[in-house]
Amino acid sequence: MRKIFFLASITFIVSVLFFYYNSPTDPTENSITDNKTHEDTIVIKPPTIDEIIKNGIPNDNTERKEGVIFETADYSVIQGVINPGEAISHILGKYNVSNTDIYKLEKAAKNIFDLRNIQSGKPYTVFCSKDSNSIAQCFVYQKSKTQYVVFDFRDSISVSEGEKEVITKTNIVMGTISQGGGLWYSISKQLGEEKAPPLVDVLANNIYGWSIDFFQIQPKDSFIVFFEEKYVENEYVGIGKVFAASFTHKGKTTNAFRFKENEKYADYFDENGNNLRSAFLKSPIDFARVSSGFGNRKHPISGKWKKHNGVDYAARTGTPIMTTASGTVTYASRKGGYGNCVIVKHNEKYTTLYAHLSKFKSGVQKGSYVKQGDIIGYVGSTGYSTGPHLHYEFMLYGKHVDPYKQALPPSLPLKKENTEEFNKVRDEYTKILQNFVK
Numbered sequence: 001m002r003k004i005f006f007l008a009s010i011t012f013i014v015s016v017l018f019f020y021y022n023s024p025t026d027p028t029e030n031s032i033t034d035n036k037t038h039e040d041t042i043v044i045k046p047p048t049i050d051e052i053i054k055n056g057i058p059n060d061n062t063e064r065k066e067g068v069i070f071e072t073a074d075y076s077v078i079q080g081v082i083n084p085g086e087a088i089s090h091i092l093g094k095y096n097v098s099n100t101d102i103y104k105l106e107k108a109a110k111n112i113f114d115l116r117n118i119q120s121g122k123p124y125t126v127f128c129s130k131d132s133n134s135i136a137q138c139f140v141y142q143k144s145k146t147q148y149v150v151f152d153f154r155d156s157i158s159v160s161e162g163e164k165e166v167i168t169k170t171n172i173v174m175g176t177i178s179q180g181g182g183l184w185y186s187i188s189k190q191l192g193e194e195k196a197p198p199l200v201d202v203l204a205n206n207i208y209g210w211s212i213d214f215f216q217i218q219p220k221d222s223f224i225v226f227f228e229e230k231y232v233e234n235e236y237v238g239i240g241k242v243f244a245a246s247f248t249h250k251g252k253t254t255n256a257f258r259f260k261e262n263e264k265y266a267d268y269f270d271e272n273g274n275n276l277r278s279a280f281l282k283s284p285i286d287f288a289r290v291s292s293g294f295g296n297r298k299h300p301i302s303g304k305w306k307k308h309n310g311v312d313y314a315a316r317t318g319t320p321i322m323t324t325a326s327g328t329v330t331y332a333s334r335k336g337g338y339g340n341c342v343i344v345k346h347n348e349k350y351t352t353l354y355a356h357l358s359k360f361k362s363g364v365q366k367g368s369y370v371k372q373g374d375i376i377g378y379v380g381s382t383g384y385s386t387g388p389h390l391h392y393e394f395m396l397y398g399k400h401v402d403p404y405k406q407a408l409p410p411s412l413p414l415k416k417e418n419t420e421e422f423n424k425v426r427d428e429y430t431k432i433l434q435n436f437v438k
């Protein structure tokens with residue numbers, strides 16, 4: 001009788017324990033008992049080599065041997081930079097890859113990546129086994145911030161290319177030009193020096209190249225730009241699309257909204273659907289190129305309409321000069337005080353002249369056709385000139401006029417069938433810009 005009672009109690013205790021440990025628990029419930037029963041079952045698996053190649057190296061802040069930036073029980077990860085004159089075979093040799101395997105690799109890389117194209121200064125990652133041989137399992141060469149090449153020794157030797165995921169984030173920058181600081185300075189003060197140049201380039205060349213002469217930007221001019229930044233593994237890699245901008249120059253505001261009228265490219269239109277492109281570029285010199293060369297504090301010397309019938313642009317000798325509109329070259333030779341001079345006839349009405357060139361662009365001669373933005377020559381100081389600069393003249397029926405005061409031929413407006421869609425885009429961007437200003 002006692003024995004039976006004893007067995008019964010054991011059975012009871014066992015079943016109670018059984019039910020206790022197996023009772024279903026709500027995983028969202030965080031009661032103390034639940035934590036106790038589950039605390040040993042959580043295992044974080046280390047990432048595989050392929051996961052690291054794709055997603056980057058986990059940052060776990062553990063101190064390790066020199067060069068090793070991450071390791072698991074199976075492999076260690078080493079990062080380095082290609083030294084000048086260093087070949088892939090040198091690096092792989094250091095990580096115990098045999099000459100036979102390197103030879104096989106060269107064959108496998110054919111048609112995918114030319115090993116001779118490896119560039120010094122580019123980063124690489126090596127995954128080494130943790131056994132006593134410590135042989136490279138994988139070698140990853142970082143071709144650019146987004147593209148990489150994987151040399152894989154794990155099974156059969158293979159070479160493949162990959163691309164990292166680019167994440168875009170939107171950003172808005174606004175500012176007012178201050179005395180002694182140009183547009184470049186104003187933007188780089190807010191975004192940093194790395195991000196400013198590509199944004200200035202898009203503003204000066206793609207958006208406002210036809211409506212604002214950036215060489216004439218002055219204090220109190222102001223701007224606001226809504227754009228996209230690209231990131232790879234939280235590292236900034238460049239700017240993406242510029243969606244909208246508003247620039248106030250000498251009291252006049254020019255709004256720009258990005259809109260795609262066709263599959264191939266996007267254009268910028270003002271709030272009324274006028275294309276911001278026009279028959280004439282505002283300036284024959286690329287402002288973005290010149291201004292960044294001047295450093296971030298100085299404002300490039302501005303082009304001003306002078307009594308001597310032209311506009312002068314100070315720029316270093318050799319700075320490319322663009323024709324402001326398409327047309328036929330009617331003169332490309334020496335011309336007295338003008339020095340080396342190019343004259344372009346655009347139509348019966350308009351002619352432009354470019355003087356003091358150090359040299360002509362090869363192929364530019366009397367009779368050749370040039371398209372808007374084409375380089376026709378380079379800044380110099382030939383003829384009557386006290387220093388390297390471009391003297392630019394604008395003529396209407398052969399008479400000198402101030403190009404900035406011309407009502408130039410309007411550009412093609414938005415297609416009628418796109419009006420509704422454009423208005424939607426414009427209103428959305430306007431709201432974003434206005435909310436930011438508030």
Ligand SMILES: [Zn+2]
Pocket residue numbers: 306308310311312390391392
């Ligand atoms: Zn001049």
